[in-house]
Amino acid sequence: MxxxxxxxxxxxxxxxxxxxxxxxxxxxxxxxxxxxxxxxxxxxxxxxxxxxxxxxxxxxxxxxxxxxxxxxxxxxxxxxxxxxxxxxxxxxxxxxxxxxxxxxxxxxxxxxxxxxxxxxxxxxxxxxxxxxxxxxxxxxxxxxxxxxxSSRMTLAAYVDSIGDDRLVLDMLVGAVQRLIVYPALGFMVEQEVPVPVASAYERLRERGFTGRLVSA
Missing domain, CATH: 3.40.50.620 (HUPs)
Structure with a gap:
């Protein structure tokens, strides 16, 4: 849930x-x-x-x-x-x-x-x-x-358009993880992740939204 x-x-x-x-x-x-x-x-x-x-x-x-x-x-x-x-x-x-x-x-x-x-x-x-x-x-x-x-819409509207709540949350968590780990691997430039965003990311990981994480 x-x-x-x-x-x-x-x-x-x-x-x-x-x-x-x-x-x-x-x-x-x-x-x-x-x-x-x-x-x-x-x-x-x-x-x-x-x-x-x-x-x-x-x-x-x-x-x-x-x-x-x-x-x-x-x-x-x-x-x-x-x-x-x-x-x-x-x-x-x-x-x-x-x-x-x-x-x-x-x-x-x-x-x-x-x-x-x-x-x-x-x-x-x-x-x-x-x-x-x-x-x-x-x-x-x-x-x-x-x-x-990108499409200009709220998160709620986007989730409704996709029809899969968990997929979207998994994707969100995976996208932020890549911002954190990929610069050191040479895949992208560094982007500062603010503390509130990093904390939200960690909470969602702990809650099990891990379907799109990469091994790091």
Whole structure:
């Protein structure tokens, strides 16, 4: 059972992960693969606003997405974008990445292969992984400017849209754990985790929301 304290702690993690950037024109939008088709919807919205001329969707499958997206996360995102009216020529698919680092590296390689000049990236992720995505791109592609974007909604609304409370809380805990342990491994730049956020993270871990933790 998820308690009121669990939800309060989860909201602290949720708010911390969001960077608060204002979308602005960029060379390309990169949509990071996940179980959430809302990432594709946000990317399409940015394209429709004329903020980017090109969308890159990146992601293979994971244990969370295998059943929901059997053709691969990036391919399902592409299909969604086409359904919403984006022309096929404005969408590139990177189908191999299985983690955020590979999302960035493989997207960068694909854009170089396509001879697309990139000075700035609109980085589209789930709302609770903006900071993690930002820290990863800053490490692996430091020469470009990065602006983070995601669905603008409350934690409660997001959980309702996904339909799996525990999955979302597990993901929140896993995203903060990576901010703590990955900089020392060279996977992302350091992000200061405020004490209230770190305490909320520890409480949720102790309560068993550990389904997305990595060995550290």
């Amino acid at each position: 998820i308690t009121p304290q669990d939800w309060a702690d989860a909201r602290l993690l949720w708010d911390f992960q969001q960077m608060g950037h204002q979308p602005r024109p960029c060379s390309v939008a990169i949509g990071l693969g996940s179980h959430d088709l809302g990432v594709a919807d946000v990317a399409v919205g940015l394209y429709r606003r004329g903020l980017v001329p090109l969308l890159v969707f990146t992601g293979a499958t994971s244990r969370t997405t295998r059943a929901r997206m059997p053709r691969g996360e990036a391919e399902h995102y592409r299909e969604r974008a086409l359904e919403l009216g984006v022309p096929g020529g404005a969408v590139l698919v990177e189908p191999r990445a299985r983690n955020t680092g590979e999302n960035i590296r493989f997207s960068r390689e694909l854009l170089a292969e396509q001879r697309v000049g990139v000075s700035s990236v609109l980085l589209v992720s789930k709302p609770y992984e903006e900071r993690r995505a930002y820290a990863t791109l800053r490490k692996l592609w430091p020469e470009v400017d990065v602006v983070c974007a």
